[in-house]
Amino acid sequence: MIDTQKHKVYVAPGGDRIDVATGENLLEVLSESGVFLRSDCGGKGVCGKCLVTILESSPADDLPFNVTKEIPENEKSFVPGNQLACRLTVHHDLSIQIPETSLISPEVIQKPPLSIQLPADLHAPRKILGAANDYGLAVDLGTTTIAIYLCNISSNTVIASVSVKNPQSFFGDDVISRINAVRQNRLTLKRLQKLAAKAIEFGVASLLKKSQVKAGRIKKMVVVGNPTMIHLFVGEDPDSIGVFPYRPVFTDAKTFKASDLSLWLNPSMEVSTLPLISGFLGSDIVGAGLANETRLSDTGTMLIDIGTNGEVMIRGKNGFIATSCATGPAFEGATLRHGMHAVSGAVDAVKIDGKTGGVSYSLIQNDLKKPKRAAGICGSGVVSAIAELLRAGILLESGQFNPEIRSPNLRKGDDGILEFLLVPSSDAVMGEPITLTQRDVRSVQLGKGAISAGVELLCRDVGLNHPKKLLVAGGFGNFLNKEDAITIGMFPKLSDENFHVVGNAAGLGAVISLFDPGSRKKVEELIASTHIKDLAADPLFQKTFLSSLSFSQ
Amino acid sequence: MEQIIAPIYEGILKGDMKSVKESVKHALGEHIFPDTILKEGFIAAMAEVGHKFEIGEYYVPELLISARAMQSGLEILKPLLVASDVKPAGKIAIGSVKGDMHDIGKNLVGMMLEGAGFDILDLGVDVSPDQFVECVKTEGVDIIAMSALLTTTMPNMKVTIDGIKAAGLAGSVKVIIGGAPITEAYAQEIGADGYAPDAGRAAKMASN
Ligand code: B12
Ligand code: FES
Numbered sequence: 001m002i003d004t005q006k007h008k009v010y011v012a013p014g015g016d017r018i019d020v021a022t023g024e025n026l027l028e029v030l031s032e033s034g035v036f037l038r039s040d041c042g043g044k045g046v047c048g049k050c051l052v053t054i055l056e057s058s059p060a061d062d063l064p065f066n067v068t069k070e071i072p073e074n075e076k077s078f079v080p081g082n083q084l085a086c087r088l089t090v091h092h093d094l095s096i097q098i099p100e101t102s103l104i105s106p107e108v109i110q111k112p113p114l115s116i117q118l119p120a121d122l123h124a125p126r127k128i129l130g131a132a133n134d135y136g137l138a139v140d141l142g143t144t145t146i147a148i149y150l151c152n153i154s155s156n157t158v159i160a161s162v163s164v165k166n167p168q169s170f171f172g173d174d175v176i177s178r179i180n181a182v183r184q185n186r187l188t189l190k191r192l193q194k195l196a197a198k199a200i201e202f203g204v205a206s207l208l209k210k211s212q213v214k215a216g217r218i219k220k221m222v223v224v225g226n227p228t229m230i231h232l233f234v235g236e237d238p239d240s241i242g243v244f245p246y247r248p249v250f251t252d253a254k255t256f257k258a259s260d261l262s263l264w265l266n267p268s269m270e271v272s273t274l275p276l277i278s279g280f281l282g283s284d285i286v287g288a289g290l291a292n293e294t295r296l297s298d299t300g301t302m303l304i305d306i307g308t309n310g311e312v313m314i315r316g317k318n319g320f321i322a323t324s325c326a327t328g329p330a331f332e333g334a335t336l337r338h339g340m341h342a343v344s345g346a347v348d349a350v351k352i353d354g355k356t357g358g359v360s361y362s363l364i365q366n367d368l369k370k371p372k373r374a375a376g377i378c379g380s381g382v383v384s385a386i387a388e389l390l391r392a393g394i395l396l397e398s399g400q401f402n403p404e405i406r407s408p409n410l411r412k413g414d415d416g417i418l419e420f421l422l423v424p425s426s427d428a429v430m431g432e433p434i435t436l437t438q439r440d441v442r443s444v445q446l447g448k449g450a451i452s453a454g455v456e457l458l459c460r461d462v463g464l465n466h467p468k469k470l471l472v473a474g475g476f477g478n479f480l481n482k483e484d485a486i487t488i489g490m491f492p493k494l495s496d497e498n499f500h501v502v503g504n505a506a507g508l509g510a511v512i513s514l515f516d517p518g519s520r521k522k523v524e525e526l527i528a529s530t531h532i533k534d535l536a537a538d539p540l541f542q543k544t545f546l547s548s549l550s551f552s553q
Numbered sequence: 554m555e556q557i558i559a560p561i562y563e564g565i566l567k568g569d570m571k572s573v574k575e576s577v578k579h580a581l582g583e584h585i586f587p588d589t590i591l592k593e594g595f596i597a598a599m600a601e602v603g604h605k606f607e608i609g610e611y612y613v614p615e616l617l618i619s620a621r622a623m624q625s626g627l628e629i630l631k632p633l634l635v636a637s638d639v640k641p642a643g644k645i646a647i648g649s650v651k652g653d654m655h656d657i658g659k660n661l662v663g664m665m666l667e668g669a670g671f672d673i674l675d676l677g678v679d680v681s682p683d684q685f686v687e688c689v690k691t692e693g694v695d696i697i698a699m700s701a702l703l704t705t706t707m708p709n710m711k712v713t714i715d716g717i718k719a720a721g722l723a724g725s726v727k728v729i730i731g732g733a734p735i736t737e738a739y740a741q742e743i744g745a746d747g748y749a750p751d752a753g754r755a756a757k758m759a760s761n
Contacts (some may be wrong), residue, residue: 172704180704242705243652244679399612417609438609445612536654545657546614 010095011035012055020090026052027085031170037085037102038340039170050085051102057094100345101375101429135159135218138510139200140284141225141233142166143175143308144332144341145475146199147507150207153219156515160211161507163475164203165341167195168232173334174308175228179242186237193235197262204265215265221258222510223273226282226309227251230273234261246279253520274513274523278532280324285311287509288473289320289526290519292502296320300468302455304491305506306476308332312454316462319529325454330447331379331476336440338376338422345375345429347422348479350385352392357407359422374423374434380479382444385422385436387484390551394420397551399445401438413437445549448490453545455492457538466492473505489553557583561594561626566601568618573626587633591670595623595630599668603753613661616752620664627667641672642760643695646688648676650709655702658732661752662698669756671696682713689717689726696759701732710735711743718744731755 005022009029020029027050030037038049085102138149149161171181171192182189208215223233227248231238234254240247253275259267274283288305295301302314308329313322333339333346340346342364349362361381363374377385389395394407401410401418409421413435423434459466470491472480482499485491491499513519535541557580564573580590602619605611611619647663649656656678667673674692676684685697697717701707710730717723729747730740740748749755 176704183705242703244654398615400610403610442609442612542657546617549612549614 007090008093009090010093012095012097022091023089025086026088026090026096027170029090030085031167035098035103036165036167036170037098039086039172045084045087048084049102051082051099052085052088053081053097053099054083055081055095055097057092099429101340133217135213136514137204137218137221138507138514139221139223139225140287140504140507140510141196141200141223141229142284142475143226143229144169144173146196146203147475147504148200148203148207149507149511150204150211150213151511151514153514158511159213160207162203162207164199165343167199168192170195173329173332175226175238176242178232179228179238182232182237183239183242189232189235189237192232194262196229196233201263201265208265218266218269220270220272220514221263222514223271224283224287224506224510224513225273226284226307227276227279228282230276230283234273241279248276248279251276251278253523274510275527277322277527277530278324280309281311281322281532284506284509285313285322286523286527287507287513288502288505289313289509290512290523291505291508292471292473293522293526295469295471295500298469300462300464301471302458302467302469303471303473303502303505304451304455305473306331306451307474310451310454312451312458313530314458314462314467319531320526321458321461321531321533323454323458323533323535325450325535327447327450328443330382330440330443333376333378333382335443336377336382337437338434339382339440340376340378342378342380342475342479345373346378347374347376347381347434348378348384349381349481350388350422352388352394354392357392357394357409359409361422372427373429374427375429376434377422377436378479379476380481380484382436382440383488383490384481384484385420386441386444386551387481387487389420389436390487395441395551399441399549399551401441444488445551448488448551449545449548451490452492452548453541454535456544456548457535457540458533460540461533466494469498469500470494471500471502471505473502475504478503486553488551489548493553557585558590558594561590562598562601565595565598565619565623565626566605568615568622570622570625573622574629577626577629581629581633587630587637588639590630591634591639595627595668596670599623599665599756602668603665603756605753607751607753613657616661617664620661620668623668624664642670644672644674644693645696645698645759646674646676646685646692646694647698648680648685648700649678650699650701650706650713651679651681652709653701653703653706654678655700655732658702658752659698659700662700662731662755665752665756666698666759669760671759682709682716685713686716686720686722689722690720694726697726697728698755698759699728699730701730701735704734707732707734707739710745714744729755729759 007020009018009020018029027037133152133154136151136153140147144166145163146166147163150159152159168178171178228238228241236249255272258269258271261271274286276282285305288303292303296315299315299317305311310325310327313320329335333341344364346364347361348364351360363372394402394405394410396402410418413419417438419435419437421433421435425431425433428434486493560576561573564576606616645666647659649659663673663675699710701710714728727746730745731749737748747758749758
């Protein structure tokens with residue numbers, strides 16, 4: 001029973017003051033007041049990402065929390081001052097500080113308006129002279145990141161774009177965890193719906209401010225996303241997607257009034273979602289397909305959208321074959337000891353000197369004024385690190401650290417298992433060195449194995465050994481170094497003219513749909529000509545997956 | 554004798570099926586007891602394979618090749634073990650829980666348990682709580698091993714354990730669980746008898 005006694009939580013350095021009732025969970029309390037912490041494991045106390053530093057608690061000798069579950073094995077920096085917010089119930093006033101590594105940045109990450117290449121046949125609508133400009137929003141509602149494009153729909157131009165973290169991450173990093181959260185408590189459905197709406201509004205507000213557009217001029221919004229995200233966004237329970245046979249409740253395109261979806265910027269704005277294909281093939285891959293329609297007309301062209309789930313489609317002789325491969329969150333940094341999203345402080349590329357074995361790296365840094373310090377490693381960083389380790393012979397193709405090689409940075413971890421030191425403690429935010437462990441490498445092997453097995457089996461289905469042309473979409477693809485990805489065997493070796501990184505294709509699909517209502521018909525055709533492949537049902541899956549685990553090309 | 558068993562042990566570690574088969578035949582020709590070959594060749598080698606897996610030296614492919622090499626030798630040995638009345642360490646029924654089609658981890662665990670001297674009954678994937686309970690009743694198994702890879706299918710482990718209790722079988726069978734989203738804490742919460750994070754430790758745990 002939660003009694004009515006109130007406490008205060010002070011959050012430094014911003015100075016937020018939050019009123020809390022005794023017994024409430026700190027992670028929940030923080031997120032509800034707009035302070036979003038990382039919570040890769042969904043608050044189970046196992047990922048160690050939701051760390052907060054207790055500056056002061058009163059009475060000081062009586063620590064204000066109960067650590068109810070065992071301290072995660074990988075949480076080395078667990079000292080009395082540092083606590084997992086998700087394991088902490090508030091019983092006293094306290095003042096806390098949130099390390100940068102724990103924060104899901106509540107600020108809008110300003111991205112330069114993407115150089116979107118609109119299809120040539122998409123002409124600006126004829127403008128009625130003197131009429132004011134109308135605007136629209138295209139949204140790619142990702143499991144981890146939400147990308148928003150503000151567009152002028154009178155001139156068919158993209159004006160500005162931003163991306164914000166999806167605050168639903170509090171309920172887990174992948175869609176299955178969020179489905180499970182709803183299953184355990186139906187009220188969560190409403191909260192997840194609102195969180196998505198809130199995050200979109202948050203991003204839109206900054207776009208409007210930046211571009212001096214009035215909310216009332218925004219007439220419509222098109223949203224794409226994976227099936228679970230779309231279900232949650234429209235307030236539909238995605239439960240059936242979470243268990244065999246993984247069916248969505250609906251697959252058709254839907255249209256709402258903004259106010260029906262708790263979007264209040266312009267309550268009468270029309271909001272529509274693009275159709276879904278199956279439980280794990282959503283309007284994101286549909287949008288990506290629409291955006292790359294021309295390129296995809298050549299047989300043997302393959303489109304890959306990498307996120308927590310990888311979606312892959314290939315053009316065969318008679319239409320498309322599409323599948324989802326369960327990549328897992330390693331490329332979002334989640335299952336790695338020092339993994340993090342591709343935000344400020346993340347190591348995003350690594351170089352190892354072939355002669356000296358010395359390591360250098362580059363960091364994502366949004367605020368150039370802040371000291372350059374590493375907080376962790378993101379997906380592209382880990383791919384780059386592994387590629388370099390393979391080139392230097394420090395890592396064997398089997399994924400094992402080479403015990404016979406001498407490298408100044410290869411050392412035994414506390415558990416006696418080899419690990420590779422990327423960033424020494426003196427250059428790390430938390431004062432703990434950033435390493436790549438043997439287990440991290442294994443977890444990348446699973447993710448890359450799932451992708452390359454999916455690629456191989458789809459090719460096989462259309463009678464090819466490898467795709468003729470590869471289009472890599474998704475935010476991860478943007479940062480990814482092509483050579484590195486090929487070195488670790490994630491993608492087949494293709495020449496430059498047959499390998500294209502196409503950016504956020506799903507978002508572009510939403511933009512196109514916003515500009516050209518006629519494209520809806522193309523979407524329907526694309527879906528009608530797509531055959532869904534179930535990897536689990538392919539007798540060759542297991543063999544292909546297992547042989548794809550090694551880092552050979 | 555050690556010299557005769559050593560090639561079996563080495564063959565399993567290397568995953569060399571042919572050499573394992575030949576060395577087993579050779580050992581039998583030299584009148585080594587099947588029981589000794591099993592314990593000092595197979596079980597000892599698989600324990601080392603499990604250890605290498607645990608410390609990250611081996612991964613899924615290496616473990617699989619070793620397990621297959623072990624199985625190829627076991628095929629030769631099995632009829633002789635039965636004939637000489639050597640009892641297995643126990644009987645284990647293993648399966649992926651209802652709603653879950655992931656089985657790579659489960660298969661590895663099954664092989665490691667086999668390599669630890671257990672008799673394995675593989676119930677496959679999408680195994681309902683009723684099927685598990687029925688299996689306890691009719692097959693006389695000592696241990697039920699459940700695997701789940703999806704957060705949404707984990708609860709079926711609890712349903713199964715409750716079903717076993719309701720059928721009054723709790724005293725006669727032990728339940729062990731595992732899979733990527735499973736934790737020790739979860740195992741305790743639902744009243745499972747054991748949890749292991751990987752195949753090597755699963756075999757160690759079942760043997761104790
Ligand atoms: C391969 C794979 C698949 C294959 C499965 C093939 C097969 N026959 O098993 C395919 C492509 C078919 C698949 C499909 C799906 N998958 Co999948 N899959 C994976 C993947 C990449 C690897 C799993 C694996 O085999 N690991 C290797 C083995 C050796 O490890 P393990 O299973 O953990 O087992 C070890 C231990 O856990 C332990 N253990 C296991 N069982 C037991 C039992 C006992 C008793 C004990 C003691 C120990 C133990 O020992 C094992 C060996 O050390 C993971 C991602 C990841 N990074 O884990 C996703 C993952 C498990 N899949 C996921 C999902 C969502 C799905 C789908 C529902 C949707 C999709 N398409 O993505 C479908 C549904 C499939 C179905 N019909 O059931 C999610 C689950 C998320 C969650 N929070 O629950 C994951 C985590 C990926 C992700 N984040 O998206 N998947
Ligand atoms: S440990 Fe707190 S959210 Fe994962």
